[in-house]
Amino acid sequence: MAQPNDFGFGEEAALLKDSARKFFADNLPVDALHRLVADNPDPERAPSLAWREDLWRQMVELGWSMLAVPESAGGLGMPLVAVAGLVEELGRAAFPCPLLGTLSATYVLAACGESGQGALEDICGGLSAALALTGADGSWHPGDTPLSASQGRLSGTACYVQDAGKADRILALAHAEGGLALYWVDASAEGVSIEADAIVDLTRDQARVTFNDVPATPVGDNGLAALNAALPAIWTLLAADMAGAAEWQLQTTVEYVSTRKQFDRPLGFFQAVKHPLVDVMVQIDETRSLVYNAACAFDHEPQKAAQYAHMAKSRASDLAAYASSRSVQYHGGIGFTWECFVHLYFKRQKHSQMLFGDGPWHRAQLANILLPSAA
Amino acid sequence: MSDSARKDTPEQAAFRQHCRDWLAANTPGEPPVRLPQSALEIMTEPQLNYLQAWQKAAYDAGLVGCDYPVAVGGGGRKDCQRIANQEMLRARTPFFPNVIGLGMAAPTVFYHGQEALKERLLPRLFSGEDIWCQGFSEPGAGSDLASVQTFAERKGDKWVINGHKVWTSLAHFAEWMILLLRTDKSHKYDGLSYFVVPIRSAIGKGVTVRPLIKITGETGFNEVIFENLEVDDSFRLDELGKGWQVAMTTLLHERGAGELQTPRSGGMKSRSTHETNAGAAMELARQTARGQGSAADDPLLRDRLMQAVIREKAFEQSQRRSRVQALLDHPMRLPLQNKLLASELAQGVSELALDIQGPAASLYLADANAPAGGQWPLAYMNTFGMTIAAGTSEVQRNILGERVLGMPKSK
Structure with a gap:
């Protein structure tokens, strides 16, 4: 199946992208975001949940959390390219909410066939979700999940669970009798304990989630296949978020270097500052083009989706690191302070860079596809 | 149906079919001589003759100048050059020799020349019968192009030209030159004017063309000296003092950011052609023995190869995205990146190819043991022509930073 041009x-x-941009700009501009998430600079502060649940409710009302749910399950069935457009705006606003986790769970559940229906209906009913599939070693290979299930009971501790404190349900991947299996678990169920991590990123929460012999019913009969089908969408959306955040970093830094003067000239006059910012722009454009290519492949050419999504997330991870370092550096002394907003994006990007595989990891996976070992 | 054919208009679809039919019967076979890697390194008459015959045949078949009006020798079609280019690449044709003419002179003459001049010059430009060259850079005017000193002094309805141009690719074969010069010494930008000049007929009579030798050992570019050359005022493009604006049309098209699509052929595979891309570098890695396996097993080289693959795919997808209005910001943001990216990607991948070859990268064209016939070191060195010519990468970054991002001018 060919991709449309x-x-x-x-x-x-x-339209969706435009309305998302307006929604975030109207409801949580960066100064309001800073007041919301950065009220306590104490480096040893205890983890806390800083988000606007009322705004999340509005997003749910707008249908954004069920965008990717197939129409057959009562959702809006929007293609991934459209969802990526919205997520790009989410990243531009560094907006704290469980949308990425909910969308990620949606793609996994949609690949589960009939038995995923109930969970998808939960999402259409307004419930949010988080994915639990990584252990303390931070491996993103599905087979390395630290969770296990036996006779319908789920055990173990999953790490690096994103926005777990905001999510209503947890989609957990576990080793079960018949191989890898997926479980849809109520986050407030007895036996589920969510222990928040103290993290650098102020725009997300993250937790260790322990399942202590929790009764759970599997969804789908092949967890590995469902996850593998969904991962390209998950990588692509994360890359879209990072491209949006990087554009904020770029525009904010360009504005600063165009007004701040030293040696009687705006900083942006100097090529040592100007040229790296152009390189940030180039990398953003590369990332965006790869994101929409990967999303379009997911929608129209699924056999290419993983390959193209590895490209998008690899490029996005390197972009996030570069845009972040340049944004702080070119803001100079003020960029090193808590009061300057650039640290919010710096921290979100450094978090996203590692999440679901960094640049070298995705390139290693891509090389396994394009340059399979002769041995 | 191929990806690119899916959105064709009925006119484009019919034209695409015409291209395919014609190319199936007329794509040239193995060239009789070793070809250079691009038109800018054409050194000998046999090379030129072979490539000129190809361009003429393609023009006669309607594959060159498709989107220009019929009156100036074009095909009178709408958005069809892109189709012809795609089909020529698919058919793996040789490249066209008249690249300066097609990519720079044609759009400049078309947008700024008088009707009679267009009708006279463009048909033979498209057919490749007249090779063109570009007189812009001078010993004292490189990145700071507007400081050119070549001067034309008015003498009745004639102009008398004196000056010195350098890095003039194809001048040794060229009939015509597009020439940026000064008609007023008191204004830097507004003192510039733009001419087309018949240079071949004036060699020895006011024009001297001397070859310059590149770091590769190849010739192909030259210095051109004007000594009291008289040209007619009818060869001036646009108004007196508007040379800088005309030059911007040339440069915009040279950098792949212009309105008119440049006719382009290529992709030929033969014993003497070479592809400088990530696919070729991967193939090289697979075939380069390293220990028990190949260079393609080395994790560091694998990572670099994938970086090259990813950036190349991104470049391709940005071309695609540049036609999707809803996914664009500043209208020139993607087009103005073309030249910078194409040249730097080619440089990066050929540098990587040398690292893959290891010590064998020391072997050059005349060595029978050289991998890929010694084409990779040649390609790597030639990429510096790309990153320096047509506005260096540094100038490109200034343009992007200033025109697209709106940062303060560095000049």
């Missing part, structure tokens, strides 16, 4: 990014997708 325009990535399948039609009028509906453009």
